[in-house]
Amino acid sequence: MFPVNYVRAKSLKHAVEQLAANPDAKLLAGGMTLLPTLKQRLARPSHLIDIGALRALRAIKRSRDKLSIGAGVRHYEVAASALVREAIPALAYLAGQIGDPQVRNLGTIGGSVANNDPAADYPAAVLGLAATILTNRRRIKAQDYFQGMFATALEDGEIITRIVFPLPKKAAYEKFRHPASGYAMTAVFVAVTGRGVRVAVTGAGPGVFRWTKAERALGKHLAPEAVEKLSVDAQAMNEDMHASREYRANLVNVMTRRAVAKL
Amino acid sequence: MAKIRLTVNGVTHTREVEDRTLLVDLIRDGLGLTGTHIGCDTTQCGCCTIHMNGRAVKSCTVLAAQANGAEIVTIEGMAKDGRLHPVQQAFTDCHALQCGFCTPGMIMAVAGLLKDNPHPSDEEIYRGLEGNLCRCTGYINIVKAVKQAAGQEHS
Numbered sequence: 215m216f217p218v219n220y221v222r223a224k225s226l227k228h229a230v231e232q233l234a235a236n237p238d239a240k241l242l243a244g245g246m247t248l249l250p251t252l253k254q255r256l257a258r259p260s261h262l263i264d265i266g267a268l269r270a271l272r273a274i275k276r277s278r279d280k281l282s283i284g285a286g287v288r289h290y291e292v293a294a295s296a297l298v299r300e301a302i303p304a305l306a307y308l309a310g311q312i313g314d315p316q317v318r319n320l321g322t323i324g325g326s327v328a329n330n331d332p333a334a335d336y337p338a339a340v341l342g343l344a345a346t347i348l349t350n351r352r353r354i355k356a357q358d359y360f361q362g363m364f365a366t367a368l369e370d371g372e373i374i375t376r377i378v379f380p381l382p383k384k385a386a387y388e389k390f391r392h393p394a395s396g397y398a399m400t401a402v403f404v405a406v407t408g409r410g411v412r413v414a415v416t417g418a419g420p421g422v423f424r425w426t427k428a429e430r431a432l433g434k435h436l437a438p439e440a441v442e443k444l445s446v447d448a449q450a451m452n453e454d455m456h457a458s459r460e461y462r463a464n465l466v467n468v469m470t471r472r473a474v475a476k477l
Numbered sequence: 478m479a480k481i482r483l484t485v486n487g488v489t490h491t492r493e494v495e496d497r498t499l500l501v502d503l504i505r506d507g508l509g510l511t512g513t514h515i516g517c518d519t520t521q522c523g524c525c526t527i528h529m530n531g532r533a534v535k536s537c538t539v540l541a542a543q544a545n546g547a548e549i550v551t552i553e554g555m556a557k558d559g560r561l562h563p564v565q566q567a568f569t570d571c572h573a574l575q576c577g578f579c580t581p582g583m584i585m586a587v588a589g590l591l592k593d594n595p596h597p598s599d600e601e602i603y604r605g606l607e608g609n610l611c612r613c614t615g616y617i618n619i620v621k622a623v624k625q626a627a628g629q630e631h632s
Contacts, residue, residue: 220479220496220542242543249538250520252497262496264543290532294593314608315589316523319532320539394521396607 215252219261226373229265230350233371236261241373243286244320246313247329271324271375276301279381285324285374290315292323302343304385304403308335311389313396324374330421332363332452333397335389337422340377342403342414343385348376362421382407386476388469389417392456399457400465404432404473411436413470418451418462428470438471481545485510486554494541501525501536503544504551512552512581516610523609526582526589527551533589535608552581555588563629564588564622573622575613583609587623596627 221239223229233239239261242248251257265271271286274297281301283292292298293310312318312326312335326336327347340347340356347354350373359367368374382405389401398417402425405412411432413425431440448463457465479498482491485508492507504510504527513536516524520538527536528550555562561569564587574580583606590597590605597605602623603616611619 215497215499217495218497220540222542222545242540245538245540245543246520249540253518253538262540266543314523315586315605316526316533316535316608317520319534319589 216255216258218252218259220264221261222264223268226265226268226270226350226375229263229268229373230371232261232263233373236263237370239263241265241328243322243325244288245325246317246321247325247331265373266320266322274298281305281379281381283323283377283379285327285376286322287324289313289318289321289323289326293318301381302379302385304387304405305339305343305379308339308387308389308403311335311387311391311396317396323377327359327377328366328368328374330360330364330366331397332419332421333392333399333417335387335398335401335416338387338398338401338403338414338416339379339385341422341424342405342412343379343382344405344407344409344412345377345379347374348378349374360422365421380407384477386473388473388476390465390469400462400469402466402469402473404470404477406436406477415446415466415470418446418466420452425466425470432474436474436477438474441467441470441474479542479545481542483544483547483549485549486551492541496540496542498541499537500527500529500539500541500544500549503541504536504549507541510551510553514578514581516578516582521610522579522582523586524579524582526585526609528585528589531592533586533608550585552584555584562588564591564626567622567626568619571618571622571625573614573618574611579609579611579613583611583619587619587626590623591627597623 240259242262242264243266271284273284275282289309289312298306385405390399400418403414413428416422428441448459451459451462453459514524516522525537
């Protein structure tokens with residue numbers, strides 16, 4: 215790792231000031247992606263502004279129709295939270311599928327959403343549930359937030375503070391895990407909401423996306439058979455040493471059907 | 478440089494470290510507690526697993542500065558009053574190791590698993606040990622040891 219200056223933020227305001235004062239600074243929360251990136255010398259920030267210990271970012275709250283999760287909440291906390299398990303069980307399940315136990319003990323929801331890895335789990339739930347991302351400056355709708363591989367609507371100096379999920383009628387998440395890394399080779403979050411069915415796919419394409427053809431079909435007939443003959447364009451999927459485009463396109467269909475069957 | 482203060486196995490230490498120092502390097506080189514191993518150094522193998530504020534974490538992927546003020550337990554802190562921790566005893570009884578390199582991290586991960594889930598099913602044991610790699614045993618005896626330790630007193 216290159217030399218770096220570590221600063222533990224005392225408050226959100228302090229973190230914002232530190233980011234403004236140091237243009238090459240990076241925020242550090244759980245560090246489960248950032249620290250391996252630094253160890254491989256793939257990034258060279260001047261400062262690490264540690265927001266992982268900020269109490270203000272650690273609360274989970276529920277209102278009548280919304281669940282709000284602080285950006286600094288750890289994956290294990292979401293997986294184990296009685297509030298989350300009761301309000302959106304599929305979200306608690308998703309959090310318990312991330313990485314491994316040690317990673318879940320440190321990794322945060324805000325970090326995952328800020329990083330927007332194309333194979334990360336949380337983006338599927340955030341887009342699938344039409345969540346809102348709250349930052350120190352504004353509210354961003356999920357559909358405007360995710361902008362492709364590792365790209366988001368976040369501006370310099372902007373910090374995610376909470377993610378607010380509208381409660382669905384029902385939801386389910388199905389993931390084909392990479393057996394070594396635990397990342398999604400392809401995973402699908404299906405949500406039945408007051409405004410129709412939403413299907414969000416992660417791991418398959420360059421970024422999380424909605425499979426609108428399946429949403430329309432499931433809106434008419436909420437059953438696995440409804441999507442059986444539908445397909446996504448394989449040319450738009452990712453290809454790597456683990457799976458071809460065609461294989462991932464097929465997984466989108468299979469994972470969607472499994473998720474619908476679980477609703 | 479960062480001045481940090483942390484409690485390791487009940488003893489409070491104050492150290493001056495480089496900001497980029499990894500917690501595992503502080504534990505091994507700074508405090509001389511070499512039971513915590515560095516296997517892959519890439520957050521995959523789990524050999525460096527320790528407990529930080531009661532949770533199992535991979536100390537190769539935590540900065541020492543992040544652990545400022547934390548309560549750390551390493552493998553050296555598991556035995557109490559000359560008696561092995563139940564997970565250590567179970568690994569001994571079940572011969573849950575061959576070369577032993579992964580064992581300290583494996584024991585810390587199992588202790589973390591049993592704290593959350595005192596009676597895990599086979600499936601939950603497999604899932605609970607996903608963050609730890611053993612290249613010798615094939616895991617059969619490790620799973621046996623987890624079952625022996627399950628439900629016993631854990632400190």
